[in-house]
């Protein structure tokens with residue numbers, strides 16, 4: 001901005017619409033961030049694995065990073081509505097200016113959105129990498145998962161090949177699932193543990209987690225697989241190691 | 256078709272004997288189409304070899320269905336008159352001047368809307384009507400879905416019916432959304448806006464529209480052929496397992512893909528070659544950029560859609576195994592092909608919608624578009640990146656976990672050019688004098704809805720969050736915020752904006768505002784509820800939900816009924832305004848782009864004297880003294 005202009009016009013932050021917008025921005029950011037993160041953590045429930053707690057945290061952090069963006073859009077648009085509104089069948093008088101561009105605003109906008117974007121990418125990469133590493137280094141129990149229209153079958157390969165239709169897992173023990181299908185595609189999803197991988201005929205895919213809370217959780221098919229897809233749901237029982245051993249022996253396996 | 260008359264056509268009702276081209280219309284199209292289908296089916300039944308190989312039981316049935324549908328397609332296109340031009344050209348007797356005028360719909364009143372008419376304004380209106388019909392059908396299906404999910408347990412619809420309803424809803428809405436801007440406004444408005452007399456290839460224009468019509472019966476036939484249990488994404492091997500209804504789906508997609516390619520080539524050529532004298536790229540309205548980006552993006556990706564369905568069809572009908580692991584194929588191949596089309600396709604829908612808003616914003620704030628260059632860069636950036644992100648739909652497929660990182664990067668990068676378009680819109684509103692009209696309201700509503708749709712997209716693009724959210728109804732809520740909250744809302748704004756030019760009447764304000772508020776409120780109720788149950792783990796595409804999700808689903812269903820009310824008011828508004836609305840002046844919004852420089856009804860060739868352009872269309876606002 002030239003010397004001349006700065007003396008003629010007050011700095012942008014002193015103008016009344018800018019003040020209004022900044023005020024609204026702060027308010028909206030707080031409201032959006034607060035309500036959205038509360039609702040999200042309520043809806044996502046209490047996690048049963050570190051994957052899920054990481055995901056819930058991540059969603060909350062993303063929400064707080066996104067709240068200023070949403071807040072800014074809301075603040076700016078609402079400020080424009082608080083300004084010179086015009087009703088009727090004839091157009092309002094022309095705007096007081098014919099500004100076609102503002103390199104400063106455009107540059108700031110692009111730089112800030114790039115930074116936010118990079119933050120999301122890097123944070124995401126770090127999380128994925130951490131999950132991967134844990135899966136590799138742990139000494140997990142292996143379970144073969146087979147989807148079939150419209151049931152699941154679990155084979156506890158490390159426990160003498162015991163089988164079951166509901167999933168049983170010992171608490172605090174890493175587990176690696178080897179997932180496949182005999183017919184169409186299904187998707188193996190343990191809701192409260194935040195893990196999911198497709199079951200493809202002819203391929204074996206893998207996912208893993210460490211359940212960290214005793215309880216009963218939901219296992220759902222997450223890929224449309226035909227007639228009774230809606231009913232392809234099972235329970236996941238996370239039990240103590242002793243209970244697990246007893247259960248496995250009961251199933252004809254060995255602990 | 257060998258009886259093409261070579262009598263010099265003296266068009267007009269007084270001619271003693273009607274020339275062939277004057278007799279063809281949608282009626283002959285339907286008749287020949289049905290005859291063609293029955294004939295082809297009969298021939299297939301009689302002459303196809305009996306299937307002795309017991310392993311593919313359905314193969315022969317699928318062959319018959321495909322052949323019958325090809326019979327329909329050829330018959331319909333012949334009957335509507337699509338072949339006359341090429342045929343005459345082949346015989347070296349190209350259409351005479353009179354015949355060309357007849358084709359353009361000269362002096363035919365309403366009848367021209369039911370014929371193979373080449374005038375871009377007729378095609379625009381045809382597209383507008385068929386878009387509304389498609390949305391109506393899709394809307395009825397949506398209400399069936401929501402009624403079924405109104406309370407836990409569901410099963411008001413049988414599971415097979417439910418799956419088919421979801422799939423048909425998905426594909427009809429997607430098709431409707433793809434054509435909702437570039438069809439009506441790209442055809443009717445764009446040529447006038449750039450100062451042209453018609454499209455570059457008027458006959459291709461008629462062809463692209465009638466191809467859409469030809470695709471409808473195969474799609475609807477699937478209802479009586481066992482349904483489509485796969486959703487609109489038609490994943491294999493489920494697609495291979497499906498009843499013959501799937502063949503109708505495949506056929507419809509193939510025809511629609513051809514239509515999109517034809518329209519894409521035509522619109523691109525028009526915008527590149529037919530702009531008025533003096534309309535340099537810097538003076539070309541932003542809406543033109545949006546339309547061109549949309550169809551130019553469709554040009555490379557719809558052939559992939561076409562191909563994926565052809566391969567699926569071959570698997571079904573001939574027992575080939577492109578997507579069947581037992582024969583060396585891969586279902587992952589299908590997923591890749593589908594989403595190589597599927598992700599760019601969402602921008603095929605969104606870009607022209609946002610471009611329409613950017614076109615309207617300066618008019619209703621009486622100031623120039625804020626940063627034209629940023630708008631172009633945003634459109635270009637989105638288009639370019641959108642072909643590099645498809646595998647974010649495959650994060651949890653197990654196909655190539657190593658690629659998850661790179662695809663997360665490209666996906667999140669799209670937020671940068673998208674942000675540019677936000678800045679252009681907000682910058683244009685900022686310190687303008689906002690003229691409160693329905694199109695203005697659409698701009699605000701889209702900024703609101705698309706912020707939510709875009710931010711939820713960032714959650715989904717994160718690999719570990721997607722492991723929790725993929726396949727849940729959170730995804731459904733997300734893409735409704737983008738497709739419906741942003742896309743469809745823009746299209747409605749554009750309809751009100753260009754309504755006076757297309758129909759000569761103003762859109763009824765009272766009905767318009769009533770519909771606007773009801774749909775927007777209903778929309779946000781419905782899909783906010785869906786976000787919550789999605790976060791809580793409700794899968795998508797399920798017809799029966801557990802009691803745990805009862806509350807959220809009742810809210811969503813209530814919202815859906817509110818949307819339905821609003822949409823019915825809107826439809827009522829369209830009819831009432833079109834028939835009885837107040838007559839519009841030539842330029843009711845006092846806009847500066849060329850389409851407002853011609854009066855209603857726009858004459859056959861738009862301009863008596865072609866305009867010469869000396870500045871862009873955004874010269875609003877008072878110079879600062």
Ligand code: HEM
Pocket residue numbers: 394397398400401421422424425426428429432485486487488728731735738739742743781794795796797815818819
């Ligand atoms: C009254 C308005 C609408 C309602 C209540 C509605 C509701 C629904 C519901 C409940 C589903 C099924 C979700 C699932 O179980 O996976 C769905 C799917 C879908 N909808 Fe809508 N919808 C509406 C409008 C639209 C519009 C305007 C579009 C596009 C512009 C659209 C595009 C889609 C798509 C692409 C799917 C996915 C279909 C599939 O999974 O195969 N919807 N919708």
Ligand SMILES: [Cu+2]
Pocket residue numbers: 185186187221222223224225226229230232
């Ligand atoms: Cu399933």
Ligand SMILES: [Cu+2]
Pocket residue numbers: 597598644645647648
């Ligand atoms: Cu995508």
